[in-house]
Amino acid sequence: MVYAATVWLILLASLHYALGSSTPGCGMAPPSSGTKTIGSNRQYILQVPANYNASRPYKLIFGFHWLGGNMNNVAPSYFGLRDLAQEGAIFVAPNGLDNGWANTGDRDTTLVNQILAEIKNGLCVDDTQIFATGFSYGAGMSYSLACSNPGDFRAVSVIAGAQLSGCTGGETRIAYLGIHGVVDSVLPISTGRGLRDRYLRVNDCQAKDAPEPPEGSDSNYTKTEYSCTAGYPVWWMAHGGDHVPGPSSGKNWMAEHTWDFWTRGIYVGISDPTPTVTSSTGTSTGTTPTTTSQQPQPTASCAVHWGQCGGQGWNGYSCCQSPFVCTVLNTWHYQCL
Ligand SMILES: *[C@@H]1O[C@H](CO)[C@@H](O)[C@H](O)[C@H]1NC(C)=O
Numbered sequence: 001m002v003y004a005a006t007v008w009l010i011l012l013a014s015l016h017y018a019l020g021s022s023t024p025g026c027g028m029a030p031p032s033s034g035t036k037t038i039g040s041n042r043q044y045i046l047q048v049p050a051n052y053n054a055s056r057p058y059k060l061i062f063g064f065h066w067l068g069g070n071m072n073n074v075a076p077s078y079f080g081l082r083d084l085a086q087e088g089a090i091f092v093a094p095n096g097l098d099n100g101w102a103n104t105g106d107r108d109t110t111l112v113n114q115i116l117a118e119i120k121n122g123l124c125v126d127d128t129q130i131f132a133t134g135f136s137y138g139a140g141m142s143y144s145l146a147c148s149n150p151g152d153f154r155a156v157s158v159i160a161g162a163q164l165s166g167c168t169g170g171e172t173r174i175a176y177l178g179i180h181g182v183v184d185s186v187l188p189i190s191t192g193r194g195l196r197d198r199y200l201r202v203n204d205c206q207a208k209d210a211p212e213p214p215e216g217s218d219s220n221y222t223k224t225e226y227s228c229t230a231g232y233p234v235w236w237m238a239h240g241g242d243h244v245p246g247p248s249s250g251k252n253w254m255a256e257h258t259w260d261f262w263t264r265g266i267y268v269g270i271s272d273p274t275p276t277v278t279s280s281t282g283t284s285t286g287t288t289p290t291t292t293s294q295q296p297q298p299t300a301s302c303a304v305h306w307g308q309c310g311g312q313g314w315n316g317y318s319c320c321q322s323p324f325v326c327t328v329l330n331t332w333h334y335q336c337l
């Protein structure tokens with residue numbers, strides 16, 4: 001019986017592997033959520049989605065804390081992203097040594113590689129949807145991973161960052177979102193522009209004016225979407241405020257735009273390799289977003305604005321809360337827009 005179950009699991013795992021981008025942890029009993037330890041002194045918080053389905057490849061999202069903070073400042077909200085993921089993503093909050101990300105001798109990159117290996121072996125992850133974000137020192141660590149691990153991470157969102165954790169490599173394309181306050185008193189906006197400019201160059205983006213708002217509110221922001229190599233967009237969002245991980249009042253536009261970038265922005269201009277796949281919520285028609293007609297559904301059981309509402313392998317909501325409309329972005333992702 002044990003033998004049969006093992007063979008079955010191996011077959012299941014290899015089937016998923018053969019199908020594409022899912023990891024060896026697909027089909028396995030998942031680890032529980034909570035604090036995990038690696039070696040003698042490294043830790044991270046793991047958040048496994050509610051109703052976790054071991055056959056479904058999930059997004060994996062890393063959130064890095066600021067200087068003086070720790071992993072408990074990132075979990076459980078993960079910079080506002082967890083609400084938007086609606087239990088459709090695995091979240092990780094690594095803990096820095098000395099409450100920061102000095103990455104001396106690549107020790108923090110090594111930690112991330114160890115966490116990636118543990119999670120891919122234990123959980124079902126979509127290898128093509130691994131993301132990182134962080135604020136301040138944690139933004140520096142996210143930037144460092146963009147430089148060193150562009151093959152692992154699909155995109156990063158760097159909130160009020162600077163080059164603080166190094167940049168080994170940094171010549172390979174990765175989708176990049178930078179967010180910075182025009183009167184940041186800790187890491188001036190010029191440092192954030194500098195990080196952005198690396199990826200404008202590496203991703204072959206077209207030059208474009210990037211207006212920034214006047215000093216004032218961190219709810220007032222401008223957004224510039226650069227035209228870059230397909231699949232490797234750069235977005236720049238400047239706000240009127242200081243050094244903040246999120247807006248001090250009002251809706252969390254930083255989280256919303258990060259989510260939009262990771263679920264829609266990175267696919268703009270990419271042609272769909274499997275244009276004829278259908279699902280219960282509509283037919284994908286390639287690169288042009290199309291609107292699917294949805295039966296009216298009770299609002300409480302529908303996805304929120306920016307939420308996912310369909311796509312290959314998706315078993316979550318198939319409708320959107322009013323007034324948002326379920327829109328086919330590509331085979332894998334339909335979104336409430
Ligand atoms: C918001 O930014 C715009 C320019 O992007 C500016 O014209 C406007 O005055 C700003 N509003 C506030 C309240 O700061």
Ligand SMILES: *[C@@H]1O[C@H](CO)[C@@H](O)[C@H](O)[C@H]1NC(C)=O
Pocket residue numbers: 053054055056313314315
């Ligand atoms: C789990 O995910 C797989 C693959 O997406 C799907 O076929 C299956 O119906 C899901 N199971 C449940 C209980 O939702």
